[in-house]
Amino acid sequence: MFKKFNISIYMLAMLLLIAAGCGKKAVDGCTGCGSEESKGEEKSEGVIGSMTAEQVMAAKCSHGLTYQCAECRYEVGVVKVDKAIMKADSNSKTGLVLTVQAGKKKVTSAVNISGEIRMNENTEVHITPRIAGILHEVNVDIGTRVKKGDVLFALDSVEAGQALCDYVKNLTMLEITAKNFEREKKLFEQKIGSEMEMGEAGMKWKETQAALKAAEQKLHVMGMTDQEIAGTSAGKDGSPMRWALPVRTPIDGSVIEKHGVTGEAVEAAKDVMIVADLSTVWMLGSIYERDLAIVLKHVAACKVQVEVSVPAFPGQVFRGNVDHVAATMDESTRTTKIRVTLDNRDGLLRPGMFCEGKLILALDEEVFAVPAAALLTPPIVW
Secondary structure, eight states, X not given: OOSSSOOOHHHHHHHHHHHHHTTSSOOTTOGGGTOHHHXXXXXXXXXXXXXXXXXXXXOOOTTSOOTTOTTTGGGGTOOOOOGGGBOSSTTOSSOSBOOOOOEEEEEEXXXXXXXXXXXXXXXXXXXXXXXXXXXXXXXXXXXXXXXXXXXXXXXXXXXXXXXXXXXXXXXXXXXXXXXXXXXXXXXXXXXXXXXXXXXXXXXXXHHHHHHHHHHHHHHHHHTOOHHHHHTXXXXXXXXXXXXXXXXXXXXXXXXXXXXXOTTOEEOTTOOSEEEEOTTEEEEEEEEEHHHHHHHHHHHHHSOOEEEEEXXXXXXXXXXEEEEEEOSSOBTTTTEEEEEEEXXXXXXXXXXXXXXXXXXXXXXXXXXXXXXXXXXXXXXXXX
C-alpha cells in the first residue's frame, strides 16, 4: 500500500487511532481532517470519525495534496521517515526503524494472578503410629530421601506385644489341634473312636484357624508385613520374637518434619513425621471476578497453561496447568482461588514462596495484530 514511503508500523497504528477521531475538531486548511466539505459528508458517508487508511491516503488538503503534504500530513498522524535510518531487515545492524506487515493473526491473551507456593497435599503423608508406645529407634532425619516401604521408626508397645503373643499362641494351637483332629479321624475310621469325638476335634481345629487369622489381621493393621509376621514365631526358626513394631512410609519422598526421638513416648494418631513428594507443588492464586468467565471457559475447553515466576529466581519461568477453580468467592477481596500444579523436579520451588503467574488464554478468532515492539503498552502479545 505504501510503496513510495517507508512508514513504520508504530506510526501506522497512530494513523489509524487519530483517523478514528478526525472530524471532532476542524483543522484549518485540511479537508481530509475536518474542512467544511468533509463535515457535510460525515453523516452520509461516515468518512469523518471512522476513516480507514485508504480514506486517509485519498483525502486531499487545501494544498491539493494527499498525506504527502509536508504541512498537513501530521494532522492525520503520518510521518515521513528518511531512507537513511531505515533497517533493511530484522538482522540489519544499521538503521533505526524497521517496517513489518500487520495483519490478522491468532493471538493469546494473559490474565495476571498472584499467590503463594504450597505443598501438593495429594503427595503429603502424615506418619502416625496406630497404637501408643515408646520409640525404639528412629532411622531417618529431616531431609532424608525415602522410598515407599522404608522403615522410618520402630515402636515398643504393650498392645503390639500382646498381639504378637496371641498370634504365636494361636499358631502353636493350630498345630496341636490339627494333629488331634487327624488322630481322632484315624480312630474313627478304625472303628475305635466315636464320631462325636472326631467332630469336636475338628471344630476345635477350625476355631483355632479363625483365631489365628484374626491375630494375623490385627498385626497387619498395626503395620507388620507377612515376612515380619512369619519371623515372630520362636518355634519356627529359633529366632526371638520381635517386639518393636516397624512404621513405614507409604510413598517416595523426603522427610520434611520430625517430632520424635529414640526413647520418646508417642500417642496413637499423633504425627511423628511428615513425608512429602516435592517433585510437584501447588500455586494457589486469586483471580478477579471480571476474569472469572473467560478463565472458566478456557478451563472447561482445554488445559490452561500458566507461567509462574518467583522473586528468588528472577527471569526463570516455571510452567504448569490449572487443575482447579474454587466454587466460592471471597466476599472481602472479590476474588476466586485458583490452583496450579507445577513441575518441581529440580527442587527450586519451596512451599511458602510468594509468586506471580500469567494464565495463557488462546483466542479462537483472528484479530488485527501488530508486534509488541510497535506499541508502548501492548495488551496482546504474539
